[in-house]
Amino acid sequence: MAAVIETRDVRKSFDAVQVLRGISFALARGETLVVMGGSGSGKTVLLRCLAGLIKPDAGSIRVLGQPIETLPEEALLPIRRHLGYVFQGAALFDSLSVHENVAFPLREHASLGEAEIRIRVVHLLSLVGLDETVLRLLPSELSGGMRKRVGIARALAMEPGVMLFDEPTAGLDPTNSKLVAELITQVGSGACDTAIVVTHDLELTRTVATRVAVLIEGRFAALGPRDDVLNSDDPAVQAFLAGEAR
Ligand SMILES: Nc1ncnc2c1ncn2[C@@H]1O[C@H](COP(=O)(O)OP(=O)(O)OP(=O)(O)O)[C@@H](O)[C@H]1O
Ligand SMILES: [Mg+2]
Structure with a gap:
């Protein structure tokens, strides 16, 4: 193969x-x-x-x-x-909320409505053990471990192989x-x-x-x-x- x-x-x-x-x-x-x-x-x-x-x-x-x-x-x-890329140090966008960070690749590549994006973002966060309470937070309001997990959720957004x-x-x-x-x-x-x-x-x-x-x-x-x-x-x-x- x-x-x-x-x-x-x-x-x-x-x-x-x-x-x-x-x-x-x-x-x-x-x-x-x-x-x-x-x-x-x-x-x-x-x-x-x-x-x-x-x-x-x-x-x-x-x-x-x-x-x-x-x-x-x-x-x-x-x-x-x-290819889902989890950057060194997570590399989240500092001025964007967790929701906007994870939604970013979905907005770039897919033609999805707001409701569908929110459902996907919540699902992606659940995969990395985070719940809806973090959606509105900025990266600076997260612990290092949470930032890493948000970075992983964002990399998984496009369902990479x-x-x-x-x-x-x-x-x-x-x-x-x-x-x-x-x-x-x-x-x-x-x-x-x-x-x-x-x-x-x-x-x-x-x-x-x-x-x-x-x-x-x-x-x-x-x-x-x-x-x-x-x-x-x-x-x-x-x-x-x-x-x-x-
Ligand atoms: N854009 C760049 N311009 C000039 N030098 C660079 C560039 N990117 C990397 N380097 C150099 O290439 C070398 C390897 O860097 P790299 O970031 O890949 O190391 P690393 O193995 O990831 O290290 P670390 O474990 O500290 O993350 C370093 O000497 C670095 O200074
Ligand atoms: Mg490195």
């Missing part, structure tokens, strides 16, 4: 800094690939390339069979609808981290059954990953089934994981 996302030798530099130096992988439907790597190693840059938000300097990226690095912006829009999570548990306490991990696992049992999760969080990796990649110096130093990678005897991978476990 064709891969949902497939990259070959993706490279990306900023000025003289080579951030991605040849990333190749294929993600099959039903998988949750966790990408681990140190701060500044290029995890967010990789996700942004996969979502077509930035173009790689070299290499190819196929999303749902389409070569996205060659497509013009208009042709990317229908493909992006299949694939979710991209950037550091979904960063800055959360253990209770909220566990809740987010459960949400990611649930995502895997719904219509959206495929995900890439970028994280430093070993506990989250153990809970949600089917495969794990470790990004070191612009390349995947390891890529394989979760337990194989977590028990890797590659010294660079071991050193990275030992650092994360401290």
Whole structure:
């Protein structure tokens, strides 16, 4: 079966800094690939390339069979609808209420009336464990964990087949981290059954990953089934994981 996302030798530099130096992988439907790597190693840059938000300097990226690095912006829009992107730090619109944040993609892409939008927003919030009392609140009035959950609800709005999570548990306490991990696992049992999760969080990796990649110096130093990678005897991978476990 064709891969949902497939990259070959993706490279990306900023000025003289080579951030991605040849990333190749294929993600099959039903998988949750966790990408681990140190701060500044290029995890967010990789996700942004996969979502077509930035173009790689070299290499190819196929999303749902389409070569996205060659497509013009208009042709990317229908493909992006299949990718739910939970941005690092949630990236909610500060001046918009929770209702307007979650409704945003629905207004952008679908021709729905106000009543239908409200029903969908309430349903999406219920999926992430939030009720109607938060609808009118601004992001600044939410806890960090609630903001993350609203970001997940917004990413689920277009019923994407694939979710991209950037550091979904960063800055959360253990209770909220566990809740987010459960949400990611649930995502895997719904219509959206495929995900890439970028994280430093070993506990989250153990809970949600089917495969794990470790990004070191612009390349995947390891890529394989979760337990194989977590028990890797590659010294660079071991050193990275030992650092994360401290
Ligand atoms: N738009 C940009 N312009 C210039 N440099 C950039 C840009 N985006 C990212 N970089 C650089 O690319 C490198 C990788 O950044 P990236 O945000 O992908 O790291 P990361 O692995 O997500 O780190 P963190 O775990 O801290 O989120 C960094 O050195 C960063 O400064
Ligand atoms: Mg990042």
